[in-house]
Amino acid sequence: MATIEIKPGIYSVGAIDWDRRLFDELIPLPNGTSYNSYLIQGSEKTVLIDTVDPTKQDELVNNLKKLGITNIDYIIANHAEQDHSGAIPEILKLYPIAKIVCTAKCKEMLMDLLLIKEDKFITVNDRETISLGNKTLEFIHFPWVHWPETMLTYLKEDKILFPCDLFGSHLATSDIFAVDEPKVYESAKRYYSEIMMPFRIIIKKNIDKIKGLDIEMIAPSHGPVYHKPDFILTAYKQWVSDKVKNEVIIAYISMHGSTAKMVDYFINKLIEKNITVKPFNLTKTDIGELAIALVDAATIVVASPTVHIGAHPNVIYAVHLVNALRPKLKFVSIIGSYGWGNKLVEQLTGILSNIKVEIIEPVIIKGYPKKDDFGLLDRLAEEIYKKHKECNLIS
Numbered sequence: 001m002a003t004i005e006i007k008p009g010i011y012s013v014g015a016i017d018w019d020r021r022l023f024d025e026l027i028p029l030p031n032g033t034s035y036n037s038y039l040i041q042g043s044e045k046t047v048l049i050d051t052v053d054p055t056k057q058d059e060l061v062n063n064l065k066k067l068g069i070t071n072i073d074y075i076i077a078n079h080a081e082q083d084h085s086g087a088i089p090e091i092l093k094l095y096p097i098a099k100i101v102c103t104a105k106c107k108e109m110l111m112d113l114l115l116i117k118e119d120k121f122i123t124v125n126d127r128e129t130i131s132l133g134n135k136t137l138e139f140i141h142f143p144w145v146h147w148p149e150t151m152l153t154y155l156k157e158d159k160i161l162f163p164c165d166l167f168g169s170h171l172a173t174s175d176i177f178a179v180d181e182p183k184v185y186e187s188a189k190r191y192y193s194e195i196m197m198p199f200r201i202i203i204k205k206n207i208d209k210i211k212g213l214d215i216e217m218i219a220p221s222h223g224p225v226y227h228k229p230d231f232i233l234t235a236y237k238q239w240v241s242d243k244v245k246n247e248v249i250i251a252y253i254s255m256h257g258s259t260a261k262m263v264d265y266f267i268n269k270l271i272e273k274n275i276t277v278k279p280f281n282l283t284k285t286d287i288g289e290l291a292i293a294l295v296d297a298a299t300i301v302v303a304s305p306t307v308h309i310g311a312h313p314n315v316i317y318a319v320h321l322v323n324a325l326r327p328k329l330k331f332v333s334i335i336g337s338y339g340w341g342n343k344l345v346e347q348l349t350g351i352l353s354n355i356k357v358e359i360i361e362p363v364i365i366k367g368y369p370k371k372d373d374f375g376l377l378d379r380l381a382e383e384i385y386k387k388h389k390e391c392n393l394i395s
């Protein structure tokens with residue numbers, strides 16, 4: 001990434017990872033990502049906010065050299081995860097007087113993860129400030145976005161919030177600012193669904209901590225800078241709220257066509273009732289697309305054939321993912337087909353221990369669907385329709 005001055009004396013000095021396609025060896029990144037780092041030159045002190053993934057540390061170092069930076073006083077570590085902290089040891093080698101400013105928990109984690117010595121740290125309390133001369137940094141403890149040690153940094157005079165992962169997007173782009181709003185929205189929603197959604201309740205509670213701040217810009221550590229902060233703040237407000245959309249996700253697999261026949265019929269029944277349907281064939285889908293759909297949907301219906309009396313392994317994985325991501329779903333149901341016996345319902349509902357949902361009576365049939373089975377699917381569609389009508393829906 002080129003060095004770009006986002007405001008006088010404040011530079012973006014991080015790196016774009018155009019080719020990365022998997023994060024944590026788990027999360028698909030169809031649009032790559034970036035590791036943003038910001039250099040602030042105050043009249044008395046120079047600060048680096050977060051660093052980059054260690055695979056990109058040479059880019060960060062080159063960017064600092066291009067700017068002629070000979071001294072860094074503070075490295076602000078908003079988060080200990082290595083995609084932001086991993087280059088700290090290299091920066092400390094080049095700028096040995098620099099101190100790491102972070103929460104006490106972050107200090108402990110950085111000492112564990114990166115073997116940094118204790119005397120390199122300054123820990124800060126919630127709302128503590130440090131002066132850079134003509135600029136002031138305020139630290140806002142904001143745990144669990146998405147690790148326990150996280151904080152946000154607010155640059156008072158320039159009204160910039162540096163929230164690290166919070167509000168970020170996995171998006172490699174040459175745009176420094178979020179000008180392509182539909183693209184950034186989708187990437188930020190994917191990011192929220194995969195990283196932040198399990199912490200929705202705590203984010204909803206803590207987000208009040210930034211309500212009183214005058215924010216002109218939000219500069220996260222992944223994806224473009226929000227020069228119109230309301231864009232992402234409004235999106236988060238909806239995503240973390242308890243309101244859901246009149247939507248049904250159908251996550252399915254069919255081996256010999258019986259479950260597929262049920263799914264096809266059921267999709268049409270829901271459409272007839274003006275319910276938005278989002279089907280995901282789990283043998284083909286990008287699992288991140290399923291995660292995005294989980295941000296707003298009121299209901300998920302899981303559809304599976306029977307494999308050794310249980311659900312198909314890919315269905316089990318998807319249900320595990322739903323349980324881990326803890327979406328604000330209100331209702332779950334299961335449909336499926338078996339040959340001679342099954343424990344689909346016990347197995348799949350048993351996985352969903354993290355989320356409080358109402359289970360709507362499943363439809364599990366023997367063999368290929370027959371007339372009475374379609375009647376059961378009609379009943380399920382009607383029940384979902386009625387339940388959604390009673391919900392607090394996003395209009």
Ligand code: FEO
Nearest residue numbers: 079081083146165
């Ligand atoms: Fe971007 Fe939690 O690291």
